[in-house]
Amino acid sequence: MLEDLLSKYPDLKHVYDLTTTHTRYRKRETINLIASENVMSPLAMLLYLNDMMHRYAEGKPFKRFYQGLKYVDELEVKASELMGQLLNTKFVDLRPVSGTTANAAAFRTFTKPGDKAVVAPVQAGAHVSHTRYGTLGALGIEQIDMPFSLEEWNIDVDKAVKLIEEVKPKIVTLGGSLYIFPHPTRPIAEAAHSVGAKVIHDVAHVLGLIVGGVWPNPLTEGADVITSSTHKTFPGPQGGLFATRLEEDYKEIGKVIFPMFVSNHHLHRLAATAITALEMREFGRDYASQVVKNAKALAQALASRGIKVVMEEKGYTESHQVVLDVSRHGRGTKVATALEEANIIVNKNMLPWDRPEDVKDPSGIRIGVQEVTRWGMREGEMDEIAELIKQVVVDKRDPAEVRRKVIEFRKEFLEVQYCFKISREDEVKLLSLLLHP
Structure with missing residues (x-):
């Protein structure tokens, strides 16, 4: 049947061939060393293919603008709880559809156009969204680069503290996309808080290392907010989150993420995120x-x-x-x-x-x-x-x-590890259930 369709519709065959060839190429034939990518487990991938990808959910759990979401509400709460357990906080929001979206919501919550932000420079590893060329600039926030120590490949703490005290920014950003050593969250947070600034630590690249216990959790070191994607060292589906220490900050950013930056937030990823959280817990x-x-x-x-x-x-x-x-x-x-x-x-x-x-x-x-x-x-x-x-x-x-x-x-490395194992028979049954309920 499929062969007949592919033969009858050349454009369909073209799309099919590109997709299957890419999948074979990247999953079976390459050594992928992109630092911002990963692969989901078979169980997470299968549950990613669910009916929620067809549905719409403005608002937040149990306070929606659409009906028919009672199971989505429960799943979103459960996924957020699981991520909170891993991050040692009750205040996790999975509505950002990317790490950049999470950054935008956090930046917008604590600043207005014309305010100042002290950030690590791009050459020192900061993500472009932290800069005048990305989200920060689009929101009208002034970028002031934090001093960087090449000898330590890290923020120069003494100079950064002095800068923060002089500039008195509204926010200070930490974290980056070139990120080989932990940033000094505690002393930077102390300086930021002394001038009334919020610390937003972008942990997109190291989220999996944090929940795996081999990288410091910025929330326990004084950061007010962490932002992240969910598909780098944390091997889940593409998506984002923010988490906070304080309920007040959690609520304030939540008011900004919807309706300002997200309407529907790609619900089908919630199940895969929850499965990945459970796998990371294990x-x-x-x-x-x-x-x-x-x-x-x-x-x-x-x-x-x-x-x-x-x-x-x-x-x-x-x-x-x-x-x-x-x-x-x-x-x-x-x-x-x-x-x-x-x-x-x-x-x-x-x-x-x-x-x-x-x-x-x-x-x-x-x-x-x-x-x-x-x-x-x-x-x-x-x-x-x-x-x-x-x-x-x-x-x-x-x-x-x-x-x-x-x-x-x-050829020797074709099975994903560090995850729940299911049989091929189980995969076929689950796929059949998801496609033909």
């Missing part, structure tokens, strides 16, 4: 610990092969990320493109010494090991990945030759 510590071990192992293996990995003097990394300076190998664009041709997927990235005009061809490469960890890879596999990267970047081997090795390597 397996998160082992997973997060292995992520950090793998990042350190990959960094060491790459450095031993002649590739410059930043911050050797501090053990390279404490997160899922490994940062390379490839300026002597052709710079970021050339290296990322060559690796992609070999089915090794990374992204170019600005480093602190890059100029703003280097954004299209920065000197850095950002690597994340959270997805390969989910596929069951450990320290030994990190050494193999480093060798494959070296063959492309240092040895200048033909990427097609390395690609064949990558595809062969991936």
Whole structure:
């Protein structure tokens, strides 16, 4: 039947082929080292395919503007409770559809146009939404860059405290998309609170490490709000959240997220988020610990092969990320493109010494090991990945030759780990129930 449809409708076949080919390519044939991606478990993926993707839910649980949502209400409350248990707070809101949306709501809650925000600069790892080029600028908030210590690859605490005391901003942002060491939340929060500022810590990249217990939870260190996506080190569906220490802040941001930034909030992701939270409660510590071990192992293996990995003097990394300076190998664009041709997927990235005009061809490469960890890879596999990267970047081997090795390597890692296991028979039954209730 499907073959007949594909034969009859060429455009249908084109869409079908692109989708299935992409899925096979990324899940079976590549080593994915994008630091902002991950894979859901089979159970989470199956429950993602539910009727809620057809439904609409303005408002919040039990206070909706539409009927027919009694099960959605219960599910949203349960998913929020599960995330709250992991984050040690009762105040979690899953309505943001992305981390950037969560940032926008938090920024808008505590500022008005013309107010000042002290932020980490983009070259030091801040996400673009924290800057004048993104959400912060769109809201009319003035960006003031926080001093950054290249020696520590982190915020310069003493200078940052002094700046906050002088500027008296309305908000201070921490966290970033290039994030290898924890930001100093406690002293920054103390300085911010002394001038009446709120601290908004973007933990999108490290949420899975936080709930896995290997990265500090900013909420317990003085941050007023954490914002996050739910699909990086936390291996859930694409989406967002914010969480707070105080009920008052939770309510105030909630009034902004709807109706200002979100109407319907993509309800089908709630079940997958809840399943992932349960899996992280069960397996998160082992997973997060292995992520950090793998990042350190990959960094060491790459450095031993002649590739410059930043911050050797501090053990390279404490997160899922490994940062390379490839300026002597052709710079970021050339290296990322060559690796992609070999089915090794990374992204170019600005480093602190890059100029703003280097954004299209920065000197850095950002690597994340959270997805390969989910596929069951450990320290030994990190050494193999480093060798494959070296063959492309240092040895200048033909990427097609390395690609064949990558595809062969991936054949041993096709089952997601650190999750609830279900049989193929169960998968078929559940899929049939979801598609043909």
